Amino acid sequence: MIKMRTSFIVLCLTLTLFLGLSMVATKSYQVYSAEPTKGITVEAIEKQGIRIWSESGCGTVYNLGDLLNLRIKSSRSGYLTVFDLMPNGEVQVLFPNKFDRNNYIRSGRVYEIPGITDPFQLRISPPKGRDQILAVVTENREKLVREDFSFYAEKFPKLSDSKGEVLQQVKKGVEVIPDRDWWAADSCEIYVGNSSKPYEPEDEEDAPTEETQGPLKGRALIVGIESYSGEEFEHMGHNYKFSDLQYSLDDARAVEETLTGKVEEIKLLTNEDATYGKVKKTVKDWLGAVDADELALLYFSGHGAYQMDMSGDEDDGNDEVLVPYDYARAEKFIVDDEINDWLNNLPAERIVYIADSCYAGTSSKAVRSFTMSNTKSANQEVLDDSIGKDLMGPSSMSTKGTGKQLVALEASKPNQSAIEDEELKHGVFTYYLIKGLKGDADQNGDGKISTQELFEFSQEKVLEYTKSKQEPMCSGCSRENLFLAFVR
Numbered sequence: 001m002i003k004m005r006t007s008f009i010v011l012c013l014t015l016t017l018f019l020g021l022s023m024v025a026t027k028s029y030q031v032y033s034a035e036p037t038k039g040i041t042v043e044a045i046e047k048q049g050i051r052i053w054s055e056s057g058c059g060t061v062y063n064l065g066d067l068l069n070l071r072i073k074s075s076r077s078g079y080l081t082v083f084d085l086m087p088n089g090e091v092q093v094l095f096p097n098k099f100d101r102n103n104y105i106r107s108g109r110v111y112e113i114p115g116i117t118d119p120f121q122l123r124i125s126p127p128k129g130r131d132q133i134l135a136v137v138t139e140n141r142e143k144l145v146r147e148d149f150s151f152y153a154e155k156f157p158k159l160s161d162s163k164g165e166v167l168q169q170v171k172k173g174v175e176v177i178p179d180r181d182w183w184a185a186d187s188c189e190i191y192v193g194n195s196s197k198p199y200e201p202e203d204e205e206d207a208p209t210e211e212t213q214g215p216l217k218g219r220a221l222i223v224g225i226e227s228y229s230g231e232e233f234e235h236m237g238h239n240y241k242f243s244d245l246q247y248s249l250d251d252a253r254a255v256e257e258t259l260t261g262k263v264e265e266i267k268l269l270t271n272e273d274a275t276y277g278k279v280k281k282t283v284k285d286w287l288g289a290v291d292a293d294e295l296a297l298l299y300f301s302g303h304g305a306y307q308m309d310m311s312g313d314e315d316d317g318n319d320e321v322l323v324p325y326d327y328a329r330a331e332k333f334i335v336d337d338e339i340n341d342w343l344n345n346l347p348a349e350r351i352v353y354i355a356d357s358c359y360a361g362t363s364s365k366a367v368r369s370f371t372m373s374n375t376k377s378a379n380q381e382v383l384d385d386s387i388g389k390d391l392m393g394p395s396s397m398s399t400k401g402t403g404k405q406l407v408a409l410e411a412s413k414p415n416q417s418a419i420e421d422e423e424l425k426h427g428v429f430t431y432y433l434i435k436g437l438k439g440d441a442d443q444n445g446d447g448k449i450s451t452q453e454l455f456e457f458s459q460e461k462v463l464e465y466t467k468s469k470q471e472p473m474c475s476g477c478s479r480e481n482l483f484l485a486f487v488r
Contacts, residue, residue: 049184087129218295224252
């Protein structure tokens with residue numbers, strides 16, 4: 001652990017990165033006598049409609065090394081800002097921050113700082129002092145403080161003004177809000193070590209009821225196609241033929257079972273239910289009904305293929321596709337451009353795409369692929385692209401600074417096959433995904449499975465089992481704070 005030390009430290013923000021490293025950001029403090037702030041007080045700003053409290057209760061005296069967890073609940077939806085008013089008069093913004101820039105919260109929900117997916121902790125360290133934490137929520141975006149600082153230049157930006165000056169700015173900021181526009185504010189005091197003020201815990205009887213930790217909020221759509229017609233399909237200069245698979249249904253059902261209790265809502269589409277039209281409608285309408293702060297997951301087990309690129313956006317001249325149940329009747333595949341459009345336009349800010357399929361043609365019965373013959377001239381260049389890479393391309397919302405986190409896990413490299421295994425009774429990739437989600441991928445022992453951990457675990461195991469014939473890929477896996485499951 002790397003620590004930056006100063007002469008006076010009260011509250012130490014431990015930022016745990018899921019690369020096996022830790023970084024500690026510190027606040028400078030002086031011993032504080034707990035005298036009232038001169039001029040405007042925090043209490044003068046408070047207005048009913050929002051509650052902020054610590055896990056141990058406001059007024060709590062914290063011991064050194066204790067973790068601080070804040071909870072906020074608003075009676076109406078709006079834009080939240082949380083200020084930390086330090087003992088020496090300085091002010092730091094806890095929320096929004098560099099890790100979470102979207103400060104819109106919904107009514108009736110309990111929000112936590114740190115949240116369950118945040119890669120940092122708030123840890124108490126010496127010396128003694130009093131912190132006042134102020135939460136302000138406004139119906140519309142409001143300028144509560146001057147704009148002569150950058151919110152995201154630091155992980156938790158420190159304002160250049162003193163506590164009294166910031167309180168004056170906030171008070172003026174809410175005073176000019178039109179009467180028709182709603183706002184609310186609340187504060188919570190905590191103490192480090194023995195406070196010079198007698199310990200008087202705040203009565204928390206009227207605090208909002210705390211949510212219990214359950215499955216991740218969001219939806220997972222699981223698609224598994226094992227039965228294909230086997231009939232030839234002429235499409236864009238090629239004859240395609242797809243044989244039945246052995247374990248795609250087992251894969252889909254096992255993923256559904258594994259995610260039950262880990263993700264709030266799950267829908268399973270298999271074989272005749274997994275037509276082009278139904279997959280499209282379910283992604284856009286059902287998966288598209290998730291809220292911005294929820295998870296949207298799409299899993300596919302079945303045949304993949306490629307076709308000639310008609311839009312000119314592929315370096316290798318080929319579009320990667322997923323094969324629906326009714327490919328011959330519908331006379332179409334699910335093309336990478338469509339998947340890109342569907343997923344990047346979901347309202348969810350955390351999106352995960354997982355596919356146990358491949359795009360390379362072969363005649364082997366042990367792999368999830370296809371046979372193809374030319375009926376006229378067509379591009380035969382070596383494949384060097386995938387749907388996951390396309391999802392991270394220039395048109396992706398996750399690369400445009402929108403705050404979206406989009407991760408794609410795929411069974412193999414573009415020119416490799418996705419292998420089904422009789423001994424495992426699954427696709428090899430899905431088999432190790434399931435083991436990872438059940439806990440084997442929890443590399444740091446924190447009880448949570450991140451997409452990075454799941455990828456690293458499955459990649460290592462698949463390479464080992466297939467003797468390097470199949471290597472899973474991940475696009476977007478540098479976003480380690482996107483979690484898929486809790487395992488304890």
